[in-house]
Amino acid sequence: MTFTIVDDPESVPMRDAATVVLVRPGASAPIEVFLMRRVKQMEFAGGMTVFPGGGVDPRDAEVDLAWTGPDEDWWAAQFHTEPATAQALVCAAVRELFEECGVLLAARSDGSFPDTSQLTAERAGLVDKSLSFAQFLREAGLSLRADLLRPLAHWITPLGEKRRYDTRFFLAVLPEGQTADGETTEASETGWATPAAAIASWDDGKHFLLPPTWTQLKELSKYDSVDAALAADRVVESITPNFVSTGEKVRIEFDGEEEYRRVNDLF
Numbered sequence: 001m002t003f004t005i006v007d008d009p010e011s012v013p014m015r016d017a018a019t020v021v022l023v024r025p026g027a028s029a030p031i032e033v034f035l036m037r038r039v040k041q042m043e044f045a046g047g048m049t050v051f052p053g054g055g056v057d058p059r060d061a062e063v064d065l066a067w068t069g070p071d072e073d074w075w076a077a078q079f080h081t082e083p084a085t086a087q088a089l090v091c092a093a094v095r096e097l098f099e100e101c102g103v104l105l106a107a108r109s110d111g112s113f114p115d116t117s118q119l120t121a122e123r124a125g126l127v128d129k130s131l132s133f134a135q136f137l138r139e140a141g142l143s144l145r146a147d148l149l150r151p152l153a154h155w156i157t158p159l160g161e162k163r164r165y166d167t168r169f170f171l172a173v174l175p176e177g178q179t180a181d182g183e184t185t186e187a188s189e190t191g192w193a194t195p196a197a198a199i200a201s202w203d204d205g206k207h208f209l210l211p212p213t214w215t216q217l218k219e220l221s222k223y224d225s226v227d228a229a230l231a232a233d234r235v236v237e238s239i240t241p242n243f244v245s246t247g248e249k250v251r252i253e254f255d256g257e258e259e260y261r262r263v264n265d266l267f
Helices: 072-079 083-101 120-127 133-140 195-203 211-220 226-231 257-264
Strands: 014-024 032-038 053-055 066-068 143-145 149-156 164-173 187-193 242-245 250-253
Touching (some): 014 149, 164 226, 250 257
Parallel strands (some): 014 164
Antiparallel strands (some): 014 053, 032 187
């Protein structure tokens, strides 16, 4: 894996983004995580193995929607941002999760979850942006379940990338009765793996992990249950890796870089 730096890094705009680390109890392991290998043609992180997520849509800031759980002020405090941005990030997280793997963190007024197999047209409308997330929830009579999300991490793309994202990572558990699928054009392969197995595949060079993905897998590998991962008391601080040139190559510098880099002698 190599990194290149754009000629005018200061000119690259920053975009807010949300990523969801979706977990479930495994049949023979305490935690499994849902991963997607992005198609190689993607302009950002093409060919990389990632969690579901993407950029904030301006319409994610629409306020006319039902909401269950911690409000935007609470999320703003967790992620050190403004309430309006925090709301848009939570909406983007839930929307992207539904778009990319069909898992919907939204429920009816009685707390029951809808049959997502009956919402394929709505899912397609969100993907092609003919439908806003707030409009979808209103028309389906659903409330966003912010109580099913936990703040996990905050990473900012290094200065020098041709696309930069200010990304908040959320932790969520697969709701009972729902199935994560691979029905997205953005992924060539999807599936569940234990954090340890995903890291082992990285160690063996079977797939590639960017530093934020690798770091969250290392974090999850510490826990002996999904409940323990959810209950962990985290203070989320922003992390911005740096590009460092050795003269012949460019490497990425962040806390934990030595272990990350040593595995495959990438740089």
